[in-house]
Amino acid sequence: MTSLPLHVSAEVSDAIASGTGVVALESTIISHGLPTESAASTAREIEAAVRREGAVPATIALVDGAVRIGLDDELLTRVAEDEDVVKASIRDLGPVMSRGLTGATTVAATSYLANMAGIRVFATGGLGGVHRGARDTWDESADLDALGQVPVTVVCAGVKSILDVPATLERLESLSVTVIGYGTDAFPGFYIRDTGLTVPWRMDTPEQVAAVMGQRDLLGLRQGIVVANPIDEADEMDHVQHQDVLESGLAEVERQGITGKDVTPFLLGWFHEQTHGASLTANIALVLSNAALAARIARA
Template identity: 65%
Template sequence: MHLQIHPEVADALESGRPVVALESTIISHGLPRPDNLRVAREIEDSVRSGGAVPATIAVVDGIPRIGLDDDALRTVAEDDSVVKVSVRDLGTLVAKRGNGATTVAATSHLAHLAGILVFATGGLGGVHRGARDTWDESADLTTLSTTPVTVVCAGVKSILDVAATLERLETLNVPVLGYRTDRFPGFYLADSGFAVDWRVDDPAEVAAVMHARSALECDAGVIVCNPVAPEDELDRTLHDSVLVAGLAAADQAGVRGKDVTPFLLEFFHTATKGRSLEVNVALVRSNAVLAAAIAVAAAA
């Protein structure tokens, strides 16, 4: 099975120029239509503004695409047949020639296959609240433990069990770097209430970590936590009250497993009157800019 790599991306990889992978789940499932298509293009523009080539990743007509042309991007944004696809689903979806938007796990996997070193997203998946009983944990974590891609994110979504997620990342040998912060971000919030062990203050430091890990044959990915800007952060009091209400609503509605995250994100969107969505878009753009700077430093 061959990847279809967009000519611009292929040329950049061939010549050693910086490339940044972008996930597509945010386009299909994370943003409302028709804004999702516009925002997807704006995120790609953010990567370009930082001096790197964007490579949005998805499966279209059963073909894993590394970099999307306008028609493919529109399919991901507008086609109702597009499903959310993780690594375990890739083979089945490709065999069935379906359309899929890639999660952090699937995007990391395909980016690595294509030779892309840096990936920008919004927030990682992690260990869900109540996982002691449900065993509900995102495949993002185990995939990053075996996939040497540097992921720039705003921490994990605050609806998850942050403490348990950090413990799992430690167990899985996935390093967590705080970009100009000593605190682990909580997606909508700049500080989740937990510390990070390592801090980096410029893209060159991240690139040095990447090169050192490659020389030492460390197979896991690297998480670079870029907190949402203070002016974009969701009000903490509002966040905490909405989270409590959302968890109660999910429990009452019997929402379980992989359906919890989209339920709570939609609950946040409605309860904050769209403010949470604005925060989401702002932090993804910021992560795209930082990922581009890291990719440029790594290429140099």
């Protein structure tokens, strides 16, 4: 790893070398997905969820142009609270690094950098995907293309329900990405447990998921694996409320002419505002659940 442009923390480096389970964590959720005043503490809660299951967390970010795999308190606080942190997908890695900027990595960029570091499991909240209206806009998250090329197992609560979920599943199929429902036959949609769509495969234990990863590696397949872990029933949003807020949010997007990469953060903020914080509570709960499951899979 010393020949690669990565700065790996001693804890993460030792865990990788010894075969201890390691879970990659993205930093975009810290800088762009949570309120600034609580982002750093929530990030540490997510790391703690990984540790409780016997694995080592590796939060990934770019700091002053350097790739950091595992953040200490000072670096994590900077990513969480600095106003000039940019959202960095794979396409942004070169410019951010060459200009010495600080960037929070998306699902796509985190997957890519985790794979470079030798980390095989990654926990996040909800996966990006095909946006509504993509037939006209061609708007599709880089997360999907990354999953088609990077052999990392991504534990998530399905696809963000603000997206075109059926189209996203079709794209994952076209990209030959394995989609697994963890303990469920229904594909989850972030705030809700069931989008009305089914998953191609169901697994019920971390060992079963690990076995799929092992066979994928033996075959030399380069695609990622999506482990869709539904939000706990106690944390799920009411379906009627979810649909009402989503429809009003989409109408507001159209009224304001919001497009491209600005749509998702706007809609997530809209949910937070319209549900008086209930969506944020659900968001944190599902990320903690995903982090714990990812740790169990990494150990297996």
